[in-house]
Amino acid sequence: MKPTTVGVIGIGRIGRMHTENLVHAVPDAYVKAVVSRTQVDPAWADALGIPVRSTNVDKILKDPEIEAVVITAPSGLHVELIRRAAAAGKHIFCEKPVAFEPAPIEQAQAAATAAGVKLQVGFNRRFDPSLLKMWQGVQAGEVGDIHQLRVTNRDPKAPPIEFVKRSGGLFFDFAIHDFDTIRFLSGSEIVELFAVGAVLVDPEIGKAGDVDTAVITVRLANGALGVIDCSRQTNYGYDQRFEVFGSKGSLVVENTTPTTVVASSKGGVVADTPHENFVGRYREAFIAELSAFVAAVREGLAVRAGADDALAAVKVAAAAKASHETHLPVRLSANVQATSGGQRR
Amino acid sequence: MRVITAGILGAGRIGKIHANNLMAMPGVRLKAIADPYVDFKEWPGAAIATSRDPEDVLKDREIEAVLVCSPTPSHAEFTEAAARAGKHVFCEKPIALDPERVRATLGVVERSGVKLQVGFNRRFDPTFARVRRAVVDGEIGDVHLVRITARDPAPPPAEYVQASGGMFVDMTIHDFDMVRFLSGSEVEEVHAYGAVLVDPAIGRAGDIDTAVTTLRLSNGALAVIENSRKAVFGYDQRIEVFGSKGGIEAYNETPAQTVLRTSAGVRSENPLYFFLERYQRSFVIELEAFFSSIREDTQPPAGGEDGLMALLIGLAAKQSLLENRPVQLAKLASPGSKKAG
Numbered sequence: 001m002k003p004t005t006v007g008v009i010g011i012g013r014i015g016r017m018h019t020e021n022l023v024h025a026v027p028d029a030y031v032k033a034v035v036s037r038t039q040v041d042p043a044w045a046d047a048l049g050i051p052v053r054s055t056n057v058d059k060i061l062k063d064p065e066i067e068a069v070v071i072t073a074p075s076g077l078h079v080e081l082i083r084r085a086a087a088a089g090k091h092i093f094c095e096k097p098v099a100f101e102p103a104p105i106e107q108a109q110a111a112a113t114a115a116g117v118k119l120q121v122g123f124n125r126r127f128d129p130s131l132l133k134m135w136q137g138v139q140a141g142e143v144g145d146i147h148q149l150r151v152t153n154r155d156p157k158a159p160p161i162e163f164v165k166r167s168g169g170l171f172f173d174f175a176i177h178d179f180d181t182i183r184f185l186s187g188s189e190i191v192e193l194f195a196v197g198a199v200l201v202d203p204e205i206g207k208a209g210d211v212d213t214a215v216i217t218v219r220l221a222n223g224a225l226g227v228i229d230c231s232r233q234t235n236y237g238y239d240q241r242f243e244v245f246g247s248k249g250s251l252v253v254e255n256t257t258p259t260t261v262v263a264s265s266k267g268g269v270v271a272d273t274p275h276e277n278f279v280g281r282y283r284e285a286f287i288a289e290l291s292a293f294v295a296a297v298r299e300g301l302a303v304r305a306g307a308d309d310a311l312a313a314v315k316v317a318a319a320a321k322a323s324h325e326t327h328l329p330v331r332l333s334a335n336v337q338a339t340s341g342g343q344r345r
Numbered sequence: 346m347r348v349i350t351a352g353i354l355g356a357g358r359i360g361k362i363h364a365n366n367l368m369a370m371p372g373v374r375l376k377a378i379a380d381p382y383v384d385f386k387e388w389p390g391a392a393i394a395t396s397r398d399p400e401d402v403l404k405d406r407e408i409e410a411v412l413v414c415s416p417t418p419s420h421a422e423f424t425e426a427a428a429r430a431g432k433h434v435f436c437e438k439p440i441a442l443d444p445e446r447v448r449a450t451l452g453v454v455e456r457s458g459v460k461l462q463v464g465f466n467r468r469f470d471p472t473f474a475r476v477r478r479a480v481v482d483g484e485i486g487d488v489h490l491v492r493i494t495a496r497d498p499a500p501p502p503a504e505y506v507q508a509s510g511g512m513f514v515d516m517t518i519h520d521f522d523m524v525r526f527l528s529g530s531e532v533e534e535v536h537a538y539g540a541v542l543v544d545p546a547i548g549r550a551g552d553i554d555t556a557v558t559t560l561r562l563s564n565g566a567l568a569v570i571e572n573s574r575k576a577v578f579g580y581d582q583r584i585e586v587f588g589s590k591g592g593i594e595a596y597n598e599t600p601a602q603t604v605l606r607t608s609a610g611v612r613s614e615n616p617l618y619f620f621l622e623r624y625q626r627s628f629v630i631e632l633e634a635f636f637s638s639i640r641e642d643t644q645p646p647a648g649g650e651d652g653l654m655a656l657l658i659g660l661a662a663k664q665s666l667l668e669n670r671p672v673q674l675a676k677l678a679s680p681g682s683k684k685a686g
Contacts, residue, residue, distance in 0.1 A: 147542045147555050148571055152492075154587070194536050194671070198565055200489045201589070213489050215567045217538050217557045225538050225557045227569050229490055229587075236591050245496070245571075247542070249578050329536070329669055 003030035004294050007052075007060030007090075009081055010073030011036035014095055016044070017279060018070050018290060023048045025287040029068075029294045033060045037073075057081070061088040068118075068297050070290070071095060075168070082108040086115040091297045093290065095122040097176060098310045100168045105314060109307035120293045120303040121310040123180045124278075127288035130253045134244060135185055137251045144248030146186055146224040151178040154231040154239035156277055158212060161204045169210045170197065170230060171320040178216070178228040179316040180309055185244055188222040189312065194329040195320040201233045216320050237274035238281050256281060346372040349636050352402035352432075353412045354423050356380035356395075359437055359464075360414030362621065364389055366629045367412075373636055377402050380415075399423065403430050410639060412632075413437060417508075421450045428457040435635045437464040438518060440652050442510040447656060451649040462635045462645035463652035465522045469630035472595045476586055477527050479593040486590030488528045491560075491568035493520045494583040496576035498619050500554055503546040511552045512572065513537065513666075514659035520570045521658040522651060524560055527586050528568070531654070534561040536671040537662040543575040558662055559671075579616035580623050598623055 006029050008019045015036070022029045033052035034040050040053040052059055060066055061084055068091040071081050079099050085092050092112060098105045098121055112119035125131050137143065153175065159167070167173035182190065197211030205212045212232040219225060231239075242253040257272035258280060264270075275281040289305070296303050319330040349372065353364050356378050367375040368389070377394040378385070379402045385395035394401070399415075402408060403426050411427040413420055413436040421441040427434045434454065440447045440463065454461045467473055479485050497516070501509070509515035524532060539556040541548030548554075554574035561567060573581075585594040599614035600622075606612075617623040631647070638645045661672040 145542065147540075147573055148557065150494075150571065194538070194559060196536075196559055196561060196567055198489075198561075198567055200487070200565055213567060215490070215559050215569045217536070217559050217569065219538055219540075223540055223542060225540055225555060225571075227557050227571055229492060229567075229569060231489060231587065233589075234587075234591065235589075239592075245573065245576070247575075247577070250576070250581075327671060 001298070003028050004068055004297055005030050005032045005066050006068045006070060006294075007031070007033040007035065007063065007066045008070045008072060009035050009057055009060060010071060011040050012072060015072035017286060018072055019048065019050070021287045021290055022070070023050075026291050026294055028298060029290070032066055033063060035060050057084070061085060061090065067091060068093065068294070079104040079108045082119065083111045086111040086117050086119075089115055089117060091118040093120045093122070093293045096310065097168060097172060097314065098307065100172050100314065102311055102315055105307060105311045109311065112307065118293070118296050118303050119307050120289070120296065121305050121307060122289065123177065123184070123305040123309060124282050124285040124289050125177055125181050126184050126305050127292060128282055128285040130256070131181065131185070131242065134242060134251045134253055138185060138187070138244055142248065143244050143246030143251055146188075146222065146244055146246045148224060148245040149182055149186055149226040150243040150245075151181055151226070151228045152239055152241040153178050153228065154234045156234055156237050158202050158205065158232040161208055164205055164208050164210050167210075169321065170212065170214055170232070171195065171317045171324070172314070174232070175214065175216060175228060175230050175320060176313045176317050178230065179313045179320075180305075181242065182218060182220070182226045182228070183309065183312060185242070186220055186222065186224060186226070188220040188224065190218045190226070190316050190332055191221050192219040192329055192331045193217065193316065193319055193323055195323040197324045201231065205232065211324065214324070238277050239274055240281055347640055348372055348374050349409050349639055350374045350376050350407050351410045351412065352377045352379070352405060352408040353414055354379055354399050354402055355413065355415035356383045356385070357414065357416070360412070361388070362628055363412050363414055363632065364393070366632055368393070370629070370632065370636070372640070376408055377405060403427060403432070408432060410435065410636065417442070421446050424450050424461065425453040428454045428459045428461070431457065431459060433460040433639050435462045435464065435632065438652055439510070439514060439656055440649065442514060442656070444653060444656055444660065447649070447653045451653065454649060460638055460645050461649045462631070462638070463647050463649060464631065465519065465526070465647040465651060465655070466624050466627040466631045467519055467523055468526050468647050469634060470624055470627040471630075472598065473523065473527070473584060476584055476593050476595050480527060480529065480586055480588070484590065485586060485588035485593055488530070488564065488566045488586060488588045490566060490585075490587040491524050491528055492585040492587070493523060493568070493570045494581055495520050495570065496573040496581035498576055498580050500544050500547060500574035503544070503550040506547050506550045506552045511663055512539070512554065512556060512574070513558075513662040514656060516574070517556065517558060517570060517572055517662065518655045518659045520572070522647075522655040523584065524562070524568045524570070525651070525654060527584070528562055528564065528566055530562040530564040530566060532560050532658050532674055533563050534671050534673050535559070535658055535661040535665050537665045539666045543573065547574065553666070560658070580619045581616060582623055
């Protein structure tokens with residue numbers, strides 16, 4: 001069976017990474033075209049063997065050979081691109097956030113459903129080998145009934161203030177992964193939360209109307225409680241730790257490091273700091289999510305991170321922002337669908 | 346080193362531990378132990394005077410310092426009686442479950458001019474003391490987040506729960522004190538979620554067995570505490586303080602530091618079973634600190650105000666759970682009661 005032909009829309013940092021992963025690590029995919037608002041570096045495209053490079057998205061959408069698109073354009077364009085790609089009958093992988101509000105996500109989902117195409121969202125953590133094993137352990141009953149979940153999510157360095165301004169804020173841009181992780185691991189929905197944010201890393205972030213440090217506690221439909229702690233800056237690398245605790249025990253995911261060297265001296269025992277950023281930490285996950293997307297397209301399988309997950313996560317993010325602003329716990333409306341956690345339609 | 350003569354009121358579990366520790370402690374002479382319900386046949390031996398009447402300890406002019414290890418409802422009364430008798434007091438936590446009662450006791454202590462230390466033993470645990478030093482020495486910069494996981498290995502009987510004042514003032518009170526101690530900052534606001542997931546009998550007794558509590562501190566930092574009455578793998582006691590320059594984390598301690606590698610997996614030891622095992626050293630060090638503060642006439646490192654503040658935070662958490670809203674501490678604390686750990 002010949003590879004699935006793919007076009008990538010948006011060749012920024014993430015677009016490059018996904019393209020390279022598709023070419024090097026997803027044998028069932030063939031990247032035929034890359035489209036970007038600015039000229040794509042021809043040497044880069046040559047090296048990857050991508051024949052079509054353009055600044056016109058129709059070069060992908062109107063190419064009947066291209067079956068699937070990867071959307072890594074700026075967030076503000078995601079919904080429109082999904083609608084156009086769906087109308088052109090292309091299967092869609094879209095980076096998060098699909099949108100910052102439920103309505104456009106619902107529209108994007110409706111467009112994909114109407115066109116009968118797959119729509120996968122870039123919740124990469126669901127494909128991380130460690131988190132996947134944790135999820136499997138939960139499914140297998142290793143922790144018994146879930147009582148508590150904990151996510152520690154801390155970035156190595158605060159992003160540039162320009163990014164902060166257009167990011168949608170910490171709850172939508174950053175903690176959204178944590179909301180999805182809690183839903184994914186627990187297989188349950190967040191029904192209520194309390195969020196407190198603070199500006200402790202950079203006063204400029206505060207001036208831009210955002211926070212850089214936050215603690216979010218949640219109540220789940222299955223009765224369990226969850227804790228998320230976020231910071232925009234560790235100075236010691238990308239801090240990603242997870243814990244599920246239940247009636248029979250717990251599962252913990254620790255940080256991973258570039259190397260496993262431990263240096264002992266008079267001054268102490270020193271190991272590597274965690275990976276510098278998400279590219280290193282979630283390297284396998286970024287490949288696995290695209291492999292899974294291509295497999296879903298080829299074999300007609302359900303996607304493992306869909307528009308309904310994006311929708312649920314955005315609703316939680318909006319509730320978290322409201323809780324932080326009103327300084328009160330916020331209940332999520334009952335229209336958030338209960339899901340089975342990992343596998344879905 | 347000047348030898349200080351001490352007496353103990355209450356020879357239950359913790360009273361016995363303190364007594365045994367004092368018998369081995371240089372610079373302290375344990376003279377007498379009183380407990381109305383203990384027959385003292387097997388223990389502590391002829392060298393220590395024993396009695397069923399607390400007055401025998403309280404009226405002994407030779408005794409300079411008294412350890413109050415009786416059941417909680419008598420803590421305040423015995424602390425006041427010992428203070429009035431001019432004795433320095435070490436009192437197990439909590440002094441009382443009613444803040445007004447605690448304040449009254451602190452007033453008596455102050456007027457008597459004696460020292461009062463409260464049994465927040467975790468402050469003296471070498472691991473947590475190291476975490477505090479990282480904060481004080483600026484190793485992690487300004488504190489941004491304090492995260493505590495505190496889980497017991499097995500839930501107490503429902504009857505205990507009923508008398509304990511509830512999870513927040515019985516169990517989480519130690520964690521509230523650790524947040525104050527480690528951050529060097531006061532708690533301004535509390536929000537708590539609680540659930541009954543371990544034992545329905547605890548729910549029927551009007552308490553919870555699982556909780557997550559969010560705290561806002563006066564220095565702007567945030568703190569979060571996870572509690573459970575039952576971790577099947579043992580006493581789960583972990584703390585992380587995260588700041589502008591990095592973070593420091595205290596892991597669980599284990600009976601032996603081994604890793605067993607077989608085809609079945611790589612297995613470490615379970616945590617030390619419960620607080621008696623995990624905090625064994627802290628019980629010795631807290632008493633050394635108490636007697637040294639008497640000898641050197643310094644402030645005890647965990648005083649009555651610390652006991653009061655932790656209780657007030659616990660009551661605020663209880664109120665938050667009940668009303669499902671964040672509760673401000675300023676509205677609970679009395680004026681002038683703010684003093685950093």
